[in-house]
Amino acid sequence: MPKPPLTLYLAAPRGFCAGVDRAIRIVEMALEKWGAPVYVRHEIVHNKFVVDSLAAKGAVFVEELDDCPNDRPVVFSAHGVPKSVPEEAERRKMIAVDATCPLVTKVHLEAARHHEEGLQMVMIGHAGHPETVGTIGQLPEGEVLLIETVEDVARLQPRDPSKLAFITQTTLSVDDTKDIVAALETRFPGISGPSREDICYATTNRQAAVKAIAPKIDALVVIGAPNSSNSRRLVEVGRAAGCPNAQLVQRAADIDWPALDGARCVGVTAGASAPEILVNEVVDAFRARYEVTLDVVETTREAVEFKVPRILREPA
CATH class of the missing domain: 3.40.1010.20 (4-hydroxy-3-methylbut-2-enyl diphosphate reductase, catalytic domain)
Known part of the structure; x- marks a missing residue:
């Protein structure tokens, strides 16, 4: 038939994308340089095929730094990590390699700059996503308010409505974010935002x-x-x-x-x-x-x- x-x-x-390509190369180069095992905190990228392929070469995927020995290298995933993670790795004198996507790092630096200027951050992102957790963890507790929807904007209770800036998770939908940004700018006309939205x-x-x-x-x-x-x-x-x-x-x-x-x-x-x-x-x-x-x-x-x-x- x-x-x-x-x-x-x-x-x-x-x-x-370039960030994923770089992150995978980082794990492969770490294995070449230091031999197996190389520990990776969280899935290097969200793909089972990629993770399984790297595990077969000697990468060991863990969720927390506590699961890594001090004497083996650790790679931080492309999604980024809270500031406390590299600080802890340094305290333990571990070899740490940061595979955070440079576009995520750009958001981290933006958040830090706004914080230094006395602004409280509003982050548009998904609760629990490793990128969101990593970005929120760049600043002291309470300095980043997470919102996921247009409805969340109405419920925001910032410390000072005149001292706000927003950042976004890099992997969101352009259209969804556009609506949330518009709602933020309507409710807080003085809010600072990135020159271009942070969606990569x-x-x-x-x-x-x-x-x-x-x-x-x-x-x-x-x-x-x-x-x-x-x-x-x-x-x-x-x-x-x-x-x-x-x-x-x-x-x-x-x-x-x-x-x-x-x-x-x-x-x-x-x-x-x-x-x-x-x-x-x-x-x-x-x-x-x-x-x-x-x-x-x-x-x-x-x-x-x-x-x-x-x-x-x-x-x-």
């Missing part, structure tokens, strides 16, 4: 690519982890842009095929921590079931690269 025809629209850019270039670009394919497709498959903020936002962006049939999968084996019944055009993208090998796997799974025509929709090209920390560029 002939396979039914299907057009696959492949969003570009998709997959690894990769998050913005991946969302723009999804918006470009949404009108052409009957269904959307986003490759990413359930705990990956930017991957979950891609599903939301696809639905908001006119494609309600959107699903998040970690790998090809997770695809809900019955949900795609009758679809003739399907979009495929990947979150910033999903490797291209998983995209190829998904495309192959479609080819096994359909007569696939592949159409790459590229909205922009990325040429961003971040250097690894100096400690890894120096000889052991």
